[in-house]
Amino acid sequence: MSERETWTTEEFGASHEGAVGVLLADGTVPGPVFFPMNSGGGGPSVSQWSVYDGHFAYVPRAVALRAVCSCGWTGTEHRLDWDEIGEQELAEAGASTADVCLQDWDEHTVEVEKSAISLPDTVTGLLTRLEEEIEKLAKSSPLAAVRAARRLEVTAVRVGYWPAHDARQDATTEQAAAALGLNEDGARKLMARFGRWSPYF
Structure with missing residues (x-):
């Protein structure tokens, strides 16, 4: 399992576990990024959206973020403006875009709740x-x-x-x-x- 921030609701739990997903320039979803330890041994495998800044040869650069859910649902693509981001840390420069993804996922869980069997x-x-x-x-x-x-x-x-x-x-x-x-x-x-x-x- 790779490390990244995820969201769940109390009622739906892991059935609808959300996160910020990444898209590359060719429209594909990148795999987790492996960060080797200095000693040459193992290291963490990370798929947190903010690591995809292209600063290293083995780290691709995200062109868009979108909400994703463990049920297979995906939200609207939100493009990243790298001309505006410049040399800023992606975690900071892309925070507002990631927040929009969270809002998209929140709306998705509202729809899930509406689609579930209703209670009196x-x-x-x-x-x-x-x-x-x-x-x-x-x-x-x-x-x-x-x-x-x-x-x-x-x-x-x-x-x-x-x-x-x-x-x-x-x-x-x-x-x-x-x-x-x-x-x-x-x-x-x-x-x-x-x-x-x-x-x-």
Whole structure:
């Protein structure tokens, strides 16, 4: 795995892990850049967008940045103006462009949330109120808030058991993934966790 900054949401996790992607002049996506250690041994493999500045022979120069997601989605290309960047560090000169990529990915996750199966207003309202009440409780009694969060965790495991089993009978993994806004691996593991079966069988 190469090193780079990534983004996730609490609900969708690794199924929609975002990052700033790089495009080269020929339209291709560069591979990770390997930085050898001075001793001649191993070193880090990096794919963080800001390293692609062309300052070294083995480091290509980015012509555009775009948001990318582990689900395969890619955002709009945002060109880098190297005449304006000049000798500035790309990490600084391209920061605003990278921020736009993050905004693009945020919009993507909003669309993912919209495409997931909708919940009744009564349920979303209760969940929101419960979160607010626990946050309020935390101000006066942090330990009570922790206990409340633990009770919520126990309740989620209990009430999710039979729905997970019923959903396993009624829907394919592909259908479950689409409904939950996850990839198939994420959906399979989530269903297995609530249904208490092995995700590998």
